Structures are given as C-alpha cells and as structure tokens.
Amino acid sequence: MSNQLPIIGITMGDATGVGPEIIVKSLTHDIVFKQCRPLVIGDARRLEEANAIVGAGMKVRRIRDASEAHAQPGTIDCIDLDLIPDGLPFGKLSAVAGDAAYQYIARAVELAQARKIDAICTAPLNKEALHAGGHKYPGHTELLAELTGVPEVSMMLVAPQLRVIHVTTHIGIIDAIRKIEPGLVQRTIERGNATLMKAGIERPRIGVCGINPHAGENGLFGYGEEEEKIVPAIAILQARGLDITGPLPADTLFYRAGRGDFDLVVAMYHDQGHGPVKVLGLEAGVNITVGLEVIRTSVDHGTAFDIAGKGIADERSLLEALRQGAELADRRT
Template identity: 85%
Template sequence: MSNYLPIIGITMGDASGVGPEVIVKSLNHHVVYQQCRPLVIGDAGRLELANTIVNGTAKIRRIKEASEAQYEPGTIDCIDLNLIPADLPFGQLSAVAGDGAYRFIARAVELAEARQIDAICTAPLNKEALHAGGHKYPGHTEMLAHLTHVDEVSMMLVAPQLRVIHVTTHMGIIDAIRKIEPGLVQRTIERGNATLIKAGIERPRIGVCGINPHAGENGLFGYGEEEEKIIPAVKILQDKGLDVTGPLPADTLFFRAGRGDFDLVVAMYHDQGHGPVKVLGLEAGVNVTVGLEVIRTSVDHGTAFDIAGKGIADERSMLEALRQGAELATRRG
C-alpha cells in the first residue's frame, strides 16, 4: 500500500443529532491520523460544543479552505460553514439542521470534484429534517448521486464478517419487487465486485439472495420472480467469469456468509440486507456508497436524537467508516 495518507472529508450531518459528538470523539483518537488526514466540513462552533460535552482534549481549528488544514493530532481542522445557531437544541427536529446537513454534503462534493479530498465520510442526517430544510431526498445515497450527476449507485453495508450490497433500498416492498429486474441485478453485482477488487479481494465470492422464502423453491412460493428477475443476471455474470452463486434462500445465505463462504451478499431489498448487518455489528457497521466517482463511507446508525447532546454516543462506527474510507481511497486507480 502507498504511504500516502488520503484526505477524508467528514461531513457533520444533522447538528441536532449525535454527528458532532461521534466526530470529535473519533478525532480525539490519535490513531486516526495514522490512517488518514481528516478534514471536517461543518460548523466549528457546534464541534466546540460537542467537544466540551464529551470532555475532548483536541482543539478545533476554523478554516475556510482545504489548503489551510494542518492535520495535526490533537487539533481538528474544520471548514466552517457557520450555519448552525449557537442555541440550537440537541435532540430536536430542525429545518436549520436539515439544511445544514445538505450544505455540508454539497461542499464536500465540490472538494472531491476539485481533488482536494480523496474520500467522503458522512455523519448521520435526519430525513425529516432534510425535507423540512427544503431538500427532498430519501437519504445520503440519493443526494450524493444527484450532486455527482451519477444515474445509479448502490448501498453496501460492511460489518464484522459480513458485506451486503442492496439491489433496492429506500422504497416499499411492493415497489422494490416491481423495480427489481435482471439489468439492475447485474449492475449491482458488478459494482460490488469491482469495489471488492479495489479493496484487495482478487476474485470475490458473491452470494445472491432470492426474493421469496426459500428463493421460491422452484415455483412453490411467489410468482416466478427468481426465474424472471434474478437468474438471467446470475447466468450472464457467471459467463463473464464472476464467482456468483444464486439465487439462494436469504435465511441460510447470511449464515453462510458470516462463517466465511462468501465475500459479499446481494440483498434484494432494504430490510433483507439491513437486518442481518445490524444484528452482527450495529456499532461497528459502515455504509459504503458504491458507484460514485468519489469513495463515500458512513456510519451505520442514525441521528439518535434520544441521546444527542449527552456525550454517550458510541464512536466505533465512525472510526471504522474512516478506516474503510482510507483503505478504499488509497487503493483507487
């Protein structure tokens, strides 16, 4: 691996949630500075407040441009957009915080496109606050796709001993089944395969979930969705030389992946993939957006309004998201 330490742009997320706290907690760990050069895009005043709440010893350095950052352990460099009122309460839905979360992301995309940062790592936002702030996106993934002018991306969740990529994400189950088709399944698997190759897995072993119980069990369950929507894509990819198996029953596939039989599971819809990941590693889970020009990782938890501002938020998912972002960024071609 190169000795180059990638610059990771860390977006602060919803200022009313735990994002500011998990960021300052993470950047009080000096080991982060051995993995990457962290640069927060957010609100310096909010970070200072969060640092006080968590009893952090690091200092916050307010800067305007990425070129001003010094990346010194013990000092947190923050491109300060100065959008968050000092008296904004923690734990409450806020249109101001929702708008801020969008603007932090938009600035990070500008920096990535200008090659001033090598990856983006996002703290959580609140979808209702985002919408209240005037930005009608289902979440980070769709927002980033729009801002980077990419038509289609995939969500990959990474937890200890398990990686899951999703064919569909934020939509109802009926809509998800309707949207699944061989082309989308094929492109999703190809994106996941390419990402794992970049991460150092020469020939990823990929297991594909069915849609119905027992993957349809030869037509016993469902209306032939596996044969119509999944099997054609699997056959094409197998002919291309990819190590793809399926469709397989989801209830046993996740167990097999957890014990090491597969490097990647392909889930057909949101809860099929999210449930097993969160059972195995909620605090250490990472969300990776696959298909963007820039590497993007994220914590695999929400804004946690119920504990925001109390200094008890767990930073392990942020630490792992930074580590994964640095690993993927340094391996970019």
C-alpha cells in the first residue's frame, strides 16, 4: 500500500443507522486500499458491533491521530471519539447519536483544515436526530459550510451518466422559488462548471432546468419566473463563453442528459434534482459538496433505520463515494 495515496476521513454518521455497517462492509474490499488510505472518525465499539453483525472478521484499531493510521486491508483504523454508549439500539432516533454525528464531522473538518487528511467521506446522518442533539442544520451540506467558514456551497449528485447541481436544497418549494434569483443561479453554475473542469472536462456542456412545467411555456405557466430568475444568469455566462442551454423543461432535460447531451444539469430545487438520480439507483449515487475548501463526498442515501442493525445494508454507494473522493484528492494534488 502506497503512502502516496490520499487519506480519506470517513465520518461514521448516525450510529443508530446503517453507517457503521456500510463502513465495515466497504473496508472489506481490498480495492479501497488501492485507491486511498481510509481512516474512520467515529466510535470503535460501534464499528466492532457492526463488524459482528455483518460477519466481516475485521480488526478495529483505535488511534488518536491520523499520523498513526496504518491503512492495511483487514484492519479499520478509527479515531475513536467514544461517544456512543454500549447497547444503544439500532434503528431508533437518538439525540446522543445525533450529537455524535456532529462531533465526527467537526473532527474531520479539523483534520482536513490541518491537512492531516486529504478528503472527507460521510456516512449518512439523521436530520431529526441532529436537531435533537442540539445542532440545528438542514443537513451535511449546510453544516460543512458553517464549520469551514464558507458562506455558500452547492450540492452536486453524481450517478452513472448523470451529474446534477442544485440551486436550492433543503427548504420548502415555496421558499425555494422565493430564494432563486439570478446571482444565485449564476454562482451555482460557475461552481459546477469549475468542478467539472477540474475533473478534466475542458468545456462542460450545461443544461439548466426551468422552475415551472415546460419551463414556463413562454409565460403560459407560472408568473415569468424563468425570465426573471434564470435567463439573466444564463445570458451573462453565455457571454463569457460557457456552453449553457436553458432554461429547459426538466423532464426532457434529464432525458437528454441521460443519453449524453449534457455533462451537468442545473436543478432549481431539491426533488427536481434528486428524483432522477435516485431512480438510477441509490447504490450508484454520490453526493459531492461543491465550493468547500476541503473535498467532501457522501453516500446518496439516508440512515435507513428500517434495516439498520440487520447486516443487509448495501455498501456500493459508499464504495463509489470513496473512489470519487480519492480521485478528486489526486487531482487537487
């Protein structure tokens, strides 16, 4: 195993969800250790419980600092915060687990800012538990933005044959429409364009969704939101030479993106972008926070309380998130 591989800090997420299980399962794959040096920030006892549940036969190794990580197949290196009490039930909302999920992220950000890890990869947290634990954030994206001191970031979902960046995310649809304005649309597109260029796409082809059905159909639907909130941003960026088309009806745009017409789709609100990605399969989707000074990737699914603790959670989304985190870290280097 090369010491030149990037160190990926894997936060354990909500300890009562599937995070511990998918982490253990992922680290049974030798390919992970050929892509990166994985380091879990979480609770060692909970990982040992998950190890027993899934029958992985892994060894959990407690360490205090990233410099102590060995990153050897068969062993899980864990910076052990020791926050989860013995016997905490899987699949049940817990304020203790919600607070712990926050603490894992906070420690990972400290490590990333100190350049002790090269990227952060997050297992899922539960927003209700996070709030119950005293941390009032809509989700990982907003939490990471505040911890890193970045005023504005974007959520990008990546699935086979589809990349989607969101203008708004965890707010209600009425609030989302109110929040969308040309400056925000422009900055979101710029962040997405820059990310794809860093990933090796020289001139990304970007398709922009409308807000209303049929992208307003020239004023037949809605109250001119496309012309007021989206068109000015597109015009500015087209004048700068970006390859942008829109606003387009979301239903046809996603179809065209899936067949390869676009490198990136700009969705206006949460479900407009998440729906098509999740139809393609939760096991293949990855969430990337765009605009942070640190690299962050994540699974594109939740804590799955209904199956947590049963050993049946699918680790493929985490495997892909680790792969993409390592790739982004390599490109930054």
